[in-house]
Amino acid sequence: MLKVENLTFSYNKTPVLKAISFCAKPGENLAIIGESGSGKSTLLQLLYGTFDLNEGQIFWKDNQILGPKFNLVIGYDFMKYVAQEFDLMPFISVSENIGKHVSNFFPEEKKMRIAELLEVVELSEFAHLKVKTLSGGQKQRVALAQALAKQPEIILLDEPFSHIDNFKKHSLRRNIFKYLKDQNITCVVATHDKDDVLGFADKMLVLSDNTIFVTDCPKQLYKNPKTPLIASFFGEFNILDNTIVYAHELKVVEKSNLKATVTKAYFKGNYYLIEAVLNKKTVFFEHETSLDNRRVVYLKMVKKLNQFC
Ligand code: ADP
Ligand code: MG
Secondary structure (H helix, E strand, C coil), X not given: CEEEEEEEECCCCCCCEEEEEEEECCCCEEEEECCXXXXXXXXXXXXXXXXXXXXXXXXXXXEECCCCCCCCCCCCCCEEEECCCCCCCCCCEHHHHHHCCCCCCCHHHHHHHHHHHHXXXXXXHHCCCEHHHCCHHHHHHHHHHHXXXXXXXXXXXXXXXXXXXXXXXXXXXXXXXXXXXHCCCEEEEEECCHHHCCCCCCEEEEEECXXXXXXXXXXXXXXXXXXXXXXXXXXXEEEECCEEEEHHHEEEECCCCEEEEEEEEEECCCCEEEEEEECXXXXXXXXXXXXXXXXXXXXXXXXXXXXXX
């Protein structure tokens, strides 16, 4: 399994990551979340052995992951890393780019393997196009297929769907994460998108103030977000009576002691997000229909009280 023990790292004087410890079992999907600049990409690069640690150790099974001081060539056969910025060969085709990462030993098997990978990343119809003609999102999918080509034991994904449009994102995400689970490939994914986590991640690790603030399963963190940072990852929320209350946990009732005045309604598809003023503070709640500006409503919390600390 992946074992990270007491990792500390700095690019210059101030540590970017401090006292980081966690582990991931074979086949597990581990999501790393945190605000921009919290160190997600740095952590993935450290797992890959790109930099030397100031302190601590990283192991994959019995192999210690070492930085450039101890390892001439960065990277290991059992591990693949898909960076936020990807590096492809622009003047050859999608198939050939993927083929560069598949063994030439059995040409028939190689063809089939490329076809299988093209299907996983939904690029079969673009197989013969030169990579330079692809969009950013399509290039990201080629990079994903390359990383999967040699069947790594562990894959590190840095915001893997960030360049991919909404039309493709949902099905591609399901395909990739299902493929990784089916193949028992451990996956560490850095993301700021809750849709990359909910329904896929076994564990979620929250980076804040240069360290791991909390590790838990996504369901637990969603149901009981301990801080506004965690709640904000999942959606619109309010703090009422020292309690974090998601917008969908506030309902309009006939009468209550939470009297609010509507200021705006945002169409969200299957509901409206309503902005209102309650005790001079802005609150958000979800409602089936739009509500007129200045309308007075009474709200009720529909959740078990979780004390906000
Ligand atoms: P995230 O991926 O969560 O947005 P990063 O790991 O990219 O965060 O960055 C974490 C911190 O490290 C930021 O303050 C960033 O400015 C700094 N940083 C990232 N890369 C370098 C680098 N190569 N040299 C110096 N500082 C860096
Ligand atoms: Mg990043």
